[in-house]
Amino acid sequence: xxxxxxxxxxxxxxxxxxxxxxxxxxxxxxxxxxxxxxxxxxxxxxxxxxxxxxxxxxxxxxxxxxxxxxxxxxxxxxxxxxxxxxxxxxxxxxxxxxxxxxxxxxxxxxxxxxxxxxxxxxxxxxxxxxxxxxxxxxxxxxxxxxxxxxxxxxxxxxxxxxxxxxxxxxxxxxxxxxxxxxxxxxxxxxxxxxxxxxxxxxxxxxxxxxxxxxxxxxxxxxxxxxxxxxxxxxxxxxxxxxxxxxxxxxxxxxxxxxxxxxxxxxxxxxxxxxxxxxxxxxxxxxxxxxxxxxxxxxxxxxxxxxxxxxxxxxxxxxxxxxxxxxxxxxxxxxxxxxxxxxxxxxxxxxxxxxxxxxxxxxxxxxxxxxxxxxxxxxxxxxxxxxxxxxxxxxxxxxxxxxxxxxxxxxxxxxxxxxxxxxxxxxxxxxxxxxxxxxxxxxxxxxxxxxxxxxxxxxxxxxxxxxxxxxxxxxxxxxxxxxxxxxxxxxxxxxxxxxxxxx
Amino acid sequence: xxxxxxxxxxxxxxxxxxxxxxxxxxxxxxxxxxxxxxxxxxxxxxxxxxxxxxxxxxxxxxxxxxxxxxxxxxxxxxxxxxxxxxxxxxxxxxxxxxxxxxxxxxxxxxxxxxxxxxxxxxxxxxxxxxxxxxxxx
Amino acid sequence: xxxxxxxxxxxxxxxxxxxxxxxxxxxxxxxxxxxxxxxxxxxxxxxxxxxxxxxxxxxxxxxxxxxxxxxxxxxxxxxxxxxxxxxxxxxxxxxxxxxxxxxxxxxxxxxxxxxxxxxxxxxxxxxxxxxxxxxxxxxxxxxxxxxxxxxxxxxxxxxxxxxxxxxxxxxxxxxxxxxxxxxxxxxxxxxxxxxxxxxxxxxxxxxxxxxxxxxxxxxxxxxxxxxxxxxxxxxxxxxxxxxxxxxxxxxxxxxxxxxxxxxxxxxxxxxxxxxxxxxxxxxxxxxxxxxxxxxxxxxxxxxxxxxxxxxxxxxxxxxxxxxxxxxxxxx
Numbered sequence: 001x002x003x004x005x006x007x008x009x010x011x012x013x014x015x016x017x018x019x020x021x022x023x024x025x026x027x028x029x030x031x032x033x034x035x036x037x038x039x040x041x042x043x044x045x046x047x048x049x050x051x052x053x054x055x056x057x058x059x060x061x062x063x064x065x066x067x068x069x070x071x072x073x074x075x076x077x078x079x080x081x082x083x084x085x086x087x088x089x090x091x092x093x094x095x096x097x098x099x100x101x102x103x104x105x106x107x108x109x110x111x112x113x114x115x116x117x118x119x120x121x122x123x124x125x126x127x128x129x130x131x132x133x134x135x136x137x138x139x140x141x142x143x144x145x146x147x148x149x150x151x152x153x154x155x156x157x158x159x160x161x162x163x164x165x166x167x168x169x170x171x172x173x174x175x176x177x178x179x180x181x182x183x184x185x186x187x188x189x190x191x192x193x194x195x196x197x198x199x200x201x202x203x204x205x206x207x208x209x210x211x212x213x214x215x216x217x218x219x220x221x222x223x224x225x226x227x228x229x230x231x232x233x234x235x236x237x238x239x240x241x242x243x244x245x246x247x248x249x250x251x252x253x254x255x256x257x258x259x260x261x262x263x264x265x266x267x268x269x270x271x272x273x274x275x276x277x278x279x280x281x282x283x284x285x286x287x288x289x290x291x292x293x294x295x296x297x298x299x300x301x302x303x304x305x306x307x308x309x310x311x312x313x314x315x316x317x318x319x320x321x322x323x324x325x326x327x328x329x330x331x332x333x334x335x336x337x338x339x340x341x342x343x344x345x346x347x348x349x350x351x352x353x354x355x356x357x358x359x360x361x362x363x364x365x366x367x368x369x370x371x372x373x374x375x376x377x378x379x380x381x382x383x384x385x386x387x388x389x390x391x392x393x394x395x396x397x398x399x400x401x402x403x404x405x406x407x408x409x410x411x412x413x414x415x416x417x418x419x420x421x422x423x424x425x426x427x428x429x430x431x432x433x434x435x436x437x438x439x440x441x442x443x444x445x446x447x448x449x450x451x452x453x454x455x456x457x458x459x460x461x462x463x464x465x466x467x468x469x470x471x472x473x474x475x476x477x478x479x480x481x482x483x484x485x486x487x488x489x490x491x492x493x494x495x496x497x498x499x500x501x502x
Numbered sequence: 503x504x505x506x507x508x509x510x511x512x513x514x515x516x517x518x519x520x521x522x523x524x525x526x527x528x529x530x531x532x533x534x535x536x537x538x539x540x541x542x543x544x545x546x547x548x549x550x551x552x553x554x555x556x557x558x559x560x561x562x563x564x565x566x567x568x569x570x571x572x573x574x575x576x577x578x579x580x581x582x583x584x585x586x587x588x589x590x591x592x593x594x595x596x597x598x599x600x601x602x603x604x605x606x607x608x609x610x611x612x613x614x615x616x617x618x619x620x621x622x623x624x625x626x627x628x629x630x631x632x633x634x635x636x637x638x639x
Numbered sequence: 640x641x642x643x644x645x646x647x648x649x650x651x652x653x654x655x656x657x658x659x660x661x662x663x664x665x666x667x668x669x670x671x672x673x674x675x676x677x678x679x680x681x682x683x684x685x686x687x688x689x690x691x692x693x694x695x696x697x698x699x700x701x702x703x704x705x706x707x708x709x710x711x712x713x714x715x716x717x718x719x720x721x722x723x724x725x726x727x728x729x730x731x732x733x734x735x736x737x738x739x740x741x742x743x744x745x746x747x748x749x750x751x752x753x754x755x756x757x758x759x760x761x762x763x764x765x766x767x768x769x770x771x772x773x774x775x776x777x778x779x780x781x782x783x784x785x786x787x788x789x790x791x792x793x794x795x796x797x798x799x800x801x802x803x804x805x806x807x808x809x810x811x812x813x814x815x816x817x818x819x820x821x822x823x824x825x826x827x828x829x830x831x832x833x834x835x836x837x838x839x840x841x842x843x844x845x846x847x848x849x850x851x852x853x854x855x856x857x858x859x860x861x862x863x864x865x866x867x868x869x870x871x872x873x874x875x876x877x878x879x880x881x882x883x884x885x886x887x888x889x890x891x892x893x894x895x896x897x898x899x900x901x902x903x904x905x906x907x908x909x910x911x912x913x914x915x916x917x918x919x920x921x922x923x924x925x926x927x928x929x930x931x932x933x934x935x936x937x938x939x940x941x942x943x944x945x946x947x948x949x950x951x952x953x954x955x956x957x958x959x960x961x962x963x964x965x966x967x968x969x970x
Binding site (some may be wrong): 042045046049140141143144317321322323324327330331333334337338340342344345346407408448452455456458 | 681682684687688691692709710711794797823825828829831834835838839841842850851854855857858860931934935
Binding site for chain 1 (some may be wrong): 566580581599603
């Protein structure tokens with residue numbers, strides 16, 4: 001078959017020593033920056049872009065791509081160990097992963113995350129190789145009204161992210177959406193809620209917000225409970241997943257991979273929705289949903305594989321049409337152009353070696369990541385035994401530097417301070433920050449697509465039911481709401497609610 | 503619990519006027535969002551009034567003030583005074599959050615962490631942050 | 640008197656030496672350390688790629704490393720403001736473009752820089768034509784047909800842009816008013832999303848920067864109707880200019896390009912400006928740089944600092960007019 005011939009050709013390119021070496025450099029670097037809070041792939045790739053001038057095209061692109069998916073990988077490490085998410089997809093990982101770490105199952109969580117990621121990444125790469133043109137069509141058929149429906153669905157489902165009061169978690173989602181409003185309104189160019197600060201014109205950055213709500217707030221809580229249970233339990237950490245963990249994980253990994261491969265193609269929210277949709281799904285299909293929030297391994301396995309699968313399939317629109325789906329992809333477009341290659345519909349024909357070489361390198365890169373990371377798990381777990389007195393200082397300093405590096409100014413550090421305080425307060429009043437972050441990320445997209453859909457339909461609300469994709473999603477949405485409202489469901493929810501209050 | 507709900511109520515509704523103050527197109531969506539938020543705040547408040555629960559436990563404000571203060575110092579000092587001063591300052595202040603550190607250990611920690619992070623971030627990853635205060639450059 | 644004579648002499652000497660050989664040691668010892676070019680957009684974008692190419696070339700010609708510093712934010716005005724307030728010692732330069740020195744000053748009332756008074760122009764680097772593209776299923780094949788179609792189907796067409804106040808938006812507004820047709824403007828947060836919407840048929844047309852859109856014309860996803868330059872573009876000689884193509888509505892002076900120029904903060908020493916100008920002119924004559932610009936759909940420029948000053952003045956006037964006619968509200 002053609003596909004295999006192409007993949008063979010790609011492998012031929014990818015296993016050239018130069019390309020292997022740069023793939024390795026990229027994935028190691030990616031892991032490193034993923035682990036460091038605040039330093040994201042976008043910033044690193046921007047810094048490294050000039051260094052790629054002198055490299056052969058394949059090596060340059062393979063290395064940059066390696067940084068991207070390597071960072072996805074490293075990000076889950078920090079999320080699990082320190083409750084510090086660097087991006088939305090790792091926010092979901094913190095939910096169960098950090099709980100597992102607290103119970104001394106950090107090694108197990110990390111290993112499951114690594115293996116789930118490998119599986120998700122590899123399968124999605126195969127999907128990418130085989131179905132690119134088809135998936136491009138799917139991506140192009142989503143219009144503003146459909147996005148609106150999908151995002152609305154995502155937001156309402158986010159209630160399951162939290163395991164406490166339903167109304168509080170809805171309030172948190174809404175608060176997140178409200179925060180997302182800050183910045184330039186893209187439809188009119190109007191500044192909103194910027195209080196005259198130019199730094200706020202582009203809105204609040206995700207990283208200081210997440211570092212404040214999760215990282216700093218977590219430090220504050222730990223300092224308060226110092227000498228308490230958490231520190232000693234972590235010391236019992238075991239390195240490898242139990243047979244039970246594996247048994248629970250693999251179906252979650254399969255589902256996560258499927259979801260991630262599909263949603264990753266969608267520009268913008270794709271990867272974000274993937275990891276958290278997988279979490280919601282796992283919680284729904286679980287036999288005992290009560291375990292969620294208390295270190296359920298499926299809650300790590302599913303989202304991690306979804307997230308990595310989405311990271312691979314988000315290359316689809318870039319490779320087939322030259323359309324970047326996120327900031328990192330936009331940077332890759334720049335790297336291609338610097339190398340004299342215009343990514344787009346002509347690339348497959350003009351540069352088949354580059355195209356297939358990149359795809360093949362993703363497999364090799366994913367494998368490398370597991371090989372690099374599995375031995376590191378022991379090291380990470382040891383790291384948790386460092387006295388918290390010392391550890392929190394390093395985390396704090398990393399956060400400060402990470403926030404500073406976003407725009408080379410102290411402003412984002414101040415934002416971290418503000419949300420650190422707010423996050424601590426939320427913790428005290430029993431509000432969980434995860435739904436807020438989801439609202440924050442999806443809110444602006446919700447508004448943008450709602451208004452765009454209405455502009456395109458000249459103000460007619462019918463557009464949401466006339467388009468088949470949006471109609472389908474809205475029907476599913478209504479059905480789910482109805483199910484939630486059913487008395488039996490409500491009783492069950494209230495039961496768990498009361499349990500937690502007591 | 504009353505305090506909790508009070509906080510949420512204030513937190514929810516304090517945003518509300520800002521939502522309605524903006525009338526035109528760009529204000530529509532925020533107004534809607536803040537409206538929903540205020541309504542939810544009210545519901546939570548009402549629920550809280552009916553079912554009195556436990557209050558907030560464990561108020562120890564020292565770590566909170568010290569940690570947030572240390573970060574603020576870093577934020578303000580980084581650009582004019584450079585990495586070395588602001589990083590050492592952050593560590594020196596933050597160590598005051600716990601009792602376990604003598605002055606020597608605080609100074610050692612500040613030195614070691616600053617050197618390590620400088621090598622990693624400024625030298626290794628090329629983060630654009632001045633190393634020394636502006637008047638030494 | 641003596642002082643100023645000596646300074647004049649030194650300046651002449653410096654200029655002479657610079658003209659003779661840029662790498663030779665001039666009278667002033669500039670540059671003694673790295674030079675920074677501020678780019679007010681993120682890495683990987685059009686402005687950034689050009690800046691890196693220029694930085695690479697100037698590094699060899701000036702003998703000191705030239706670094707690109709990305710300072711994105713506030714729609715590009717953050718970096719511009721920083722550059723305007725940078726030290727006037729020749730070690731900070733700015734890669735200005737149609738937005739910073741053409742559109743933004745007419746759109747924002749709160750800018751903390753003046754495009755003319757805060758900057759010393761150095762050299763006009765290149766211009767990138769905009770190209771009018773329509774979705775392949777829209778039943779028009781020329782600008783005239785498009786105008787007729789728009790008149791027969793009032794308020795049915797949507798044109799996409801890469802954001803409020805972008806040259807892609809204002810080109811559309813300019814076209815609307817000159818052709819006397821009705822279209823709805825749909826802004827997107829970036830060029831990629833905008834062109835995606837035209838390809839998928841969500842919107843029907845857009846004026847996009849040539850390099851990003853032209854490949855979709857070649858691949859058959861989009862139809863190209865016209866370019867927005869006074870002359871045809873060498874990379875695509877079969878696409879007419881708007882002035883040629885529009886016969887049902889006259890638009891002889893339709894020109895909307897994305898252009899780039901190198902600036903320094905105002906009051907940077909004249910001899911330094913002169914040296915950079917000479918080096919950059921030399922750079923723009925290198926076959927490798929010409930090929931790079933050509934591949935990117937751009938037309939290399941060049942010339943004296945005064946040429947760039949004139950260009951800025953005419954752009955400021957043109958966009959002021961467009962923004963007023965289009966009724967875009969100022970911020």
